[in-house]
Amino acid sequence: MKIGVFCSGGDAPGMNACIRAVVRRAISEGHEVVGINRGYQGLLDEDFYTTDAGSPLMTLRSVSGWSRFGGSLLRSSRSSEFRTDAGQQKAVKVLVKHGIDALVPIGGDGTFHGAVALAKHWDGPIVGCPGTIDNDLMGTDFTIGFSTAVQTAVEAVDKIRDTAESHERMFLVEVMGRHSGFIAVHTALAASAECVCIPETKTDIPAIVRDLQELKTRGKTSVMMIVAEGDEEGDAVKLNEELRAAGNPFSTRCVILGHLQRGGSPSPEDRILASSVGDFAVQAILEGQSGVMAGVIGGQTTLTRFEDTYAVHKPIPPELSSLIERLAN
Ligand code: F6P
Numbered sequence: 001m002k003i004g005v006f007c008s009g010g011d012a013p014g015m016n017a018c019i020r021a022v023v024r025r026a027i028s029e030g031h032e033v034v035g036i037n038r039g040y041q042g043l044l045d046e047d048f049y050t051t052d053a054g055s056p057l058m059t060l061r062s063v064s065g066w067s068r069f070g071g072s073l074l075r076s077s078r079s080s081e082f083r084t085d086a087g088q089q090k091a092v093k094v095l096v097k098h099g100i101d102a103l104v105p106i107g108g109d110g111t112f113h114g115a116v117a118l119a120k121h122w123d124g125p126i127v128g129c130p131g132t133i134d135n136d137l138m139g140t141d142f143t144i145g146f147s148t149a150v151q152t153a154v155e156a157v158d159k160i161r162d163t164a165e166s167h168e169r170m171f172l173v174e175v176m177g178r179h180s181g182f183i184a185v186h187t188a189l190a191a192s193a194e195c196v197c198i199p200e201t202k203t204d205i206p207a208i209v210r211d212l213q214e215l216k217t218r219g220k221t222s223v224m225m226i227v228a229e230g231d232e233e234g235d236a237v238k239l240n241e242e243l244r245a246a247g248n249p250f251s252t253r254c255v256i257l258g259h260l261q262r263g264g265s266p267s268p269e270d271r272i273l274a275s276s277v278g279d280f281a282v283q284a285i286l287e288g289q290s291g292v293m294a295g296v297i298g299g300q301t302t303l304t305r306f307e308d309t310y311a312v313h314k315p316i317p318p319e320l321s322s323l324i325e326r327l328a329n
Contacts, residue, residue: 002032004027004100004283005058007072008039008079008107008114011262012131012145013073014270015106020063021278022104024218029286033058034100038075039107040082040114043091044245051076056098069273070148070264076107082114092122100124102285104278108132108143108311110317112293116306125290127281128306133262136180136314139304144277147269149176150186151262156257157191157224164222170212170250174236176261177228179313183261184228184318193224194328202314203233209246216249223250276301 005022007015011037023033035040035049035058048056066073081087083103102125103118115126130137134151153175173193175183179323188196194215197203208225214316215223228237234242236254244252266274277294280301284294292303 001101001285002034002099003104003282004034004043004075004216005100005104006037006039006042006106007074007076007131008105008111009076010108010132011072012133012143012265013070013078013148013262013264014144014274015131016063016069016078017067017122017266017271017272018106018129018131018144018278019074020066021275023058023063024060024281025279027060029282031286034098035062035074038077038202039079039111040091041077041079041093042075042078044087048098051172051249065197067275068265070266079145083117088117091118094181095124098113102126104285106131106144108134111135112306112309115245116291119291125285125288127284127289127303128293129277129281129295130295130309131274133183134180135182136177137293137295137309138312138314139297139302139309140277140291141297142269144270144271144274145262145266146272148264148269149183151189151267152261152264153183153187153257154190156255157187157193157226160226160255161191161222161253163233164224165309166317168221168251170223170225170248170252172225172227172236172240172252174227174229174254174256176232176258180230181228182224182314185316185324187227188224188324189320190204191224191226192327193324194220195223195225195228196321196324197225197231197233197239198228198316199230200230200313201321203207203239205242205246209243209248212243213247213249227244
């Protein structure tokens with residue numbers, strides 16, 4: 001069997017460890033692996049990874065040392081052409097032309113929407129791996145890249161706290177998460193932030209200002225507020241303006257961490273998760289599975305239909321939000 005592997009959507013630390021696992025497991029079982037560069041767009045463009053010797057097939061050595069590298073060594077993209085019916089049919093022609101029998105897409109909900117669309121035109125097995133820093137997929141406790149992104153954000157917030165304390169300021173630190181507050185909540189808890197604003201819960205400006213006034217009265221000199229970029233009240237800059245207008249007693253600054261959170265060498269947790277699901281995805285293909293994502297729930301590898309990974313908004317454990325509030329008071 002010839003298995004195609006690719007990364008799609010926002011890159012996430014650990015994707016390379018996942019590719020390595022796919023390549024190593026597939027080759028050790030006697031199969032071939034084609035690395036598809038630049039996600040679905042690379043598939044349409046017939047842009048394949050070639051070894052130094054010019055072979056289009058990846059080898060055991062192709063992925064030596066890949067686990068420690070951030071980003072995606074097969075690169076990644078968001079393809080508007082592939083979203084069209086014509087694009088999907090063109091992709092099938094490319095798969096047939098190159099004799100690719102099965103696919104392992106590594107990415108988030110957009111990637112899996114793409115896999116479902118492709119499966120309407122192609123009957124080869126597709127088993128995905130959850131690669132996104134957002135941790136917003138059902139069917140796995142954590143997604144590849146989330147742990148590293150939180151670690152990066154916490155390191156940044158710790159540094160910002162130093163200057164916040166020196167100048168007796170409040171900082172609004174914006175973290176990624178277009179539709180999800182997972183990075184924000186985990187960062188807030190780990191970095192002892194006083195407040196967190198996420199799309200899943202109502203951001204009540206007057207109530208936050210009352211809390212800030214209370215903190216000021218009690219002699220608090222620095223405040224950290226972590227804001228998920230997708231908060232329903234707006235981003236960190238907008239929230240800052242609203243808080244000021246409502247009587248925030250603290251002098252403030254905003255920091256947007258942005259794509260810093262997507263880079264860097266993956267944490268051990270991300271490398272382990274990526275290796276487990278990459279290996280398991282190949283096993284699932286060889287066992288005849290298709291249309292599913294390989295994940296890890298409670299330490300057990302598991303398969304979830306692509307549609308079920310994104311049908312429901314993955315809930316933030318409410319006890320985490322209440323813990324942040326309790327400990328900040
Ligand atoms: O989906 C992952 C993610 O990092 C989101 O948290 C963020 O909103 C988005 O990607 C940014 O995408 P881009 O790199 O295209 O700006």
